[in-house]
Amino acid sequence: MQPRADLRVTMGPFEHLQALVAEDMEAVNALIRTRMASKHAPRIPEVTAHLVEAGGKRLRPLLTLAAARLCGYQGTHHQLLAATVEFIHTATLLHDDVVDESDQRRGRPAANLLWDNKSSVLVGDYLFSRSFQLMVETGNMQALEILANAAAVIAEGEVLQLSAAQDLSTTEAVYLQVVRGKTAALFAAACEVGAVIAEAPEAHAKALFAYGDALGIAFQIVDDLLDFGGASATLGKNIGDDFRERKLTLPIILAVAKADAGERAFWQRTIEKGEQAESDLAHALALMERHGTLEATRQKALYWANEARKALGPLPESELKTVLAELADFVVSRVV
Amino acid sequence: MQPRADLRVTMGPFEHLQALVAEDMEAVNALIRTRMASKHAPRIPEVTAHLVEAGGKRLRPLLTLAAARLCGYQGTHHQLLAATVEFIHTATLLHDDVVDESDQRRGRPAANLLWDNKSSVLVGDYLFSRSFQLMVETGNMQALEILANAAAVIAEGEVLQLSAAQDLSTTEAVYLQVVRGKTAALFAAACEVGAVIAEAPEAHAKALFAYGDALGIAFQIVDDLLDFGGASATLGKNIGDDFRERKLTLPIILAVAKADAGERAFWQRTIEKGEQAESDLAHALALMERHGTLEATRQKALYWANEARKALGPLPESELKTVLAELADFVVSRVV
Numbered sequence: 222m223q224p225r226a227d228l229r230v231t232m233g234p235f236e237h238l239q240a241l242v243a244e245d246m247e248a249v250n251a252l253i254r255t256r257m258a259s260k261h262a263p264r265i266p267e268v269t270a271h272l273v274e275a276g277g278k279r280l281r282p283l284l285t286l287a288a289a290r291l292c293g294y295q296g297t298h299h300q301l302l303a304a305t306v307e308f309i310h311t312a313t314l315l316h317d318d319v320v321d322e323s324d325q326r327r328g329r330p331a332a333n334l335l336w337d338n339k340s341s342v343l344v345g346d347y348l349f350s351r352s353f354q355l356m357v358e359t360g361n362m363q364a365l366e367i368l369a370n371a372a373a374v375i376a377e378g379e380v381l382q383l384s385a386a387q388d389l390s391t392t393e394a395v396y397l398q399v400v401r402g403k404t405a406a407l408f409a410a411a412c413e414v415g416a417v418i419a420e421a422p423e424a425h426a427k428a429l430f431a432y433g434d435a436l437g438i439a440f441q442i443v444d445d446l447l448d449f450g451g452a453s454a455t456l457g458k459n460i461g462d463d464f465r466e467r468k469l470t471l472p473i474i475l476a477v478a479k480a481d482a483g484e485r486a487f488w489q490r491t492i493e494k495g496e497q498a499e500s501d502l503a504h505a506l507a508l509m510e511r512h513g514t515l516e517a518t519r520q521k522a523l524y525w526a527n528e529a530r531k532a533l534g535p536l537p538e539s540e541l542k543t544v545l546a547e548l549a550d551f552v553v554s555r556v557v
Numbered sequence: 558m559q560p561r562a563d564l565r566v567t568m569g570p571f572e573h574l575q576a577l578v579a580e581d582m583e584a585v586n587a588l589i590r591t592r593m594a595s596k597h598a599p600r601i602p603e604v605t606a607h608l609v610e611a612g613g614k615r616l617r618p619l620l621t622l623a624a625a626r627l628c629g630y631q632g633t634h635h636q637l638l639a640a641t642v643e644f645i646h647t648a649t650l651l652h653d654d655v656v657d658e659s660d661q662r663r664g665r666p667a668a669n670l671l672w673d674n675k676s677s678v679l680v681g682d683y684l685f686s687r688s689f690q691l692m693v694e695t696g697n698m699q700a701l702e703i704l705a706n707a708a709a710v711i712a713e714g715e716v717l718q719l720s721a722a723q724d725l726s727t728t729e730a731v732y733l734q735v736v737r738g739k740t741a742a743l744f745a746a747a748c749e750v751g752a753v754i755a756e757a758p759e760a761h762a763k764a765l766f767a768y769g770d771a772l773g774i775a776f777q778i779v780d781d782l783l784d785f786g787g788a789s790a791t792l793g794k795n796i797g798d799d800f801r802e803r804k805l806t807l808p809i810i811l812a813v814a815k816a817d818a819g820e821r822a823f824w825q826r827t828i829e830k831g832e833q834a835e836s837d838l839a840h841a842l843a844l845m846e847r848h849g850t851l852e853a854t855r856q857k858a859l860y861w862a863n864e865a866r867k868a869l870g871p872l873p874e875s876e877l878k879t880v881l882a883e884l885a886d887f888v889v890s891r892v893v
Contacts, residue, residue: 261734262716316682320675339656339719342678346652346685347712353689353705360698369689376683380598383675398597 234547235278241541242286245300249282252304256351268344269311281411282307284436288415288429291541298359299418305368306411308352313375313403315345320379321466364414371410378402382468389477389485389493391469397438404444405437412436428535432545435529440552442522445470449506449515451556461502467492471521473505475514484508519556526553570883571614577877578622581636585618588640592687604680605647617747618643620772624751624765627877634695635754641704642747644688649711649743651681656715657802700750707746714738718804725813725821725829727805733774740780741773748772764871768881771865776888778858781806785842785851787892797838803828807857809841811850820844855892862889 232240239246259265282303289299319341349372356365382399385391412433416426448463449472463470469477469492477488487504491497509515529549536542568576575582595601618639625635655677685708692701718735721727748769752762784799785808799806805813805828813824823840827833845851865885872878 259713259716261738262713262720264716264720265713313682316678319678338674340716342652342655343712343715343719346649347709347716349682349685350705350708350712354702354709357698357702357705362693362696362698365701366690366693369686369693372686373683373690376679376686377595377598377601379679380595380600380676380683383679384598384600402597 234544234551235280238283238287238541238544238548241544242283242290245286245290245303246279246283248297248300249279249286249303249307252300252355253307256304256308256355257348259347262347264340265344265347268315268340269348277310279307281310281407284408284411284433285415287541287545288412289419290415291536291539291545292416292419292421292425292429294415294419296418298361299415301355301359302364302368302414302418303411305352305355306407306414308348308355309368309372309375310407312345312348312352313379313407315341315348317379319345320383359418361418363417367410367414367417371406374402374406378406385469387467387493387495388469389488391474393471393474393478396469396471396474400438400441401434404441405434408437408440409433424535428532431532432529432549435525435532436549436552439522439525439529439549442471442518442525443553443556446472446515446518446522446556449509451515451519461505464491464502464505465497467495471518472509472514475517476505476509476512479512479514480508519553522553522556526550570880570887571616574619574623574877574880574884577880578619578626581622581626581639582615582619584633584636585615585622585639585643588636588691589643592640592644592691593684595683598683600676601680601683604651604676605684613646615643617646617743620744620747620769621751623877623881624748625755626751627872627875627881628752628755628757628761628765630751630755632754634697635751637691637695638700638704638750638754639747641688641691642743642750644684644691645704645708645711646743648681648684648688649715649739651677651684653715655681656719695754697754700753703746703750703753707742710738710742714742721805723803723829723831724805725824727810729807729810729814732805732807732810736774736777737770740777741770744773744776745769760871764868767868768865768885771861771868772885772888775858775861775865775885778807778854778861779889779892782808782851782854782858782892785845787851787855797841800827800838800841801833803831807854808845808850811853812841812845812848815848815850816844855889858889858892862886 257266257269285303285306286299289302319338352368356368359365378399378401381395382403385395385399409430410433412429413426416429421429445463448461448470450460464473473488473492477485480488487501487508491501491505526549530546533542533546593602593605621639621642622635625638655674688704692704695701714735714737717731718739721731721735745766746769748765749762752765757765781799784797784806786796800809809824809828813821816824823837823844827837827841862885866882869878869882
């Protein structure tokens, strides 16, 4: 399944990765469609299809497929695990939208608005259960353990985020812990179970876990940075949602750490008390610019992308390994 | 662990069951306390403790313990499964309260009011993940499959209930399907995994599954009947919540089936449209009385209790078997 050389030139690492596991991914998509069905409750596929067909990037299942193949796996159980990972991700999206009271998801109105919070909670639970059914089918107890642990770390990270929200004393260390929970845990597990199902040596499973962990952290830092328009922020559409929702992401945490008394009062009013005026976002951006925290955040993302690349070291050379390494840089290239 | 004969006389079947597996249950309670903790997110044990310490009857884990011992199990993995079952139950309670917008749970303010919906959703997710971690520890793939399937059936039943709500065309068959999903599936799985962990013959596992299924149905029908004060209903405190929430439970479904044009208009206004006046509950009760649907509902509960008792047939005689049979009658004895 080597893509033609002339194609490779025009493809970014993400498309390249997709091309390398295209056949597997088709099987995963078929699994997702079949398993999100429900004989008795038609509301379930309605809600799920709304989200699934909006088409996320399916980056997490791609990682599972790539990790398994990279470790020489020849079977099909990695497809079950990839579908598991996507179901866990979709379930957390549905619940996140309830928790965040979101209006939009993947460019469409969020499910909690089209139906109601009840449907989002219960359909999320359904997908979560289905994900466990899928992984049980592999019969691989180690993979089950990894994914069950990841699910617990995700939920713990979300609750931690809830209590850290609107709290100006939130440190970079707490931020990292939240990010590890809500994003990196599933990236890391997605990679690790690929190695485990391939019965790869433990060192390779550990390497892929570390790769997924670092990639997930880079990915989330970039996401948080893009919410402010990137490192060279200018006011624009869809900018500042986290600020308005009073979420303490890295660009703000770093700005709070460098704030003088007047600036601190600004952050207390806008984040802790939630008293925000129209012009406050522009002022927040100016403060972040003044202290260089957007650029500092970008540097952190680059650091983690490099950690991801380095983590691949112990793995045997292959086209898939090269693409995974390039993917780490690609994730950060979204912000300039 | 035979209770003394003089104690048996004064004990109902529920206390008798508790006494027979008291040591196991202590271990389960310790597991529940340990595993609901969270290093990073103190909100989690706060919310969980509120619910767990309010002290439900822990009927479901008792069933798992009893089923395993009845099948001659000598190990301790049934304790992990019993804790799993209670965690799944607690997670669904937290999510149910969000879905139902409940004020009360186990005689205390519901967690969604004391904290917020967000915490209830996320802590429910956490407990759900922890339940999967617990069952993975048993290393028993068949038990995992049974509980993962039960979790999916539960979520499906809850979504089905959501779409059947406020719909007067809901039949007794749909009601039964909802009850099987939201209640009986976990009762049945709780009993079945006890047999499975004991490596009991398949016929015994099937018998215990059927027992749990029928017991769960009887239990839920009784619950729905008690919401109207029982078969000889009189207006009183805490009566009519389901009517006010426009839930189509069996007493109403049977009354709608026998309604004349005027009565049908009443149900359409109060249940479908949700236009309720203070005196409507009394009128609803009078209609159910007129058509004998409260007594008919009680008869259904008795039918399922008898099915539960019958299902135990293939199992070897033992004190535990006798207690389980008595428990079926006891569940229905709550309504007169």
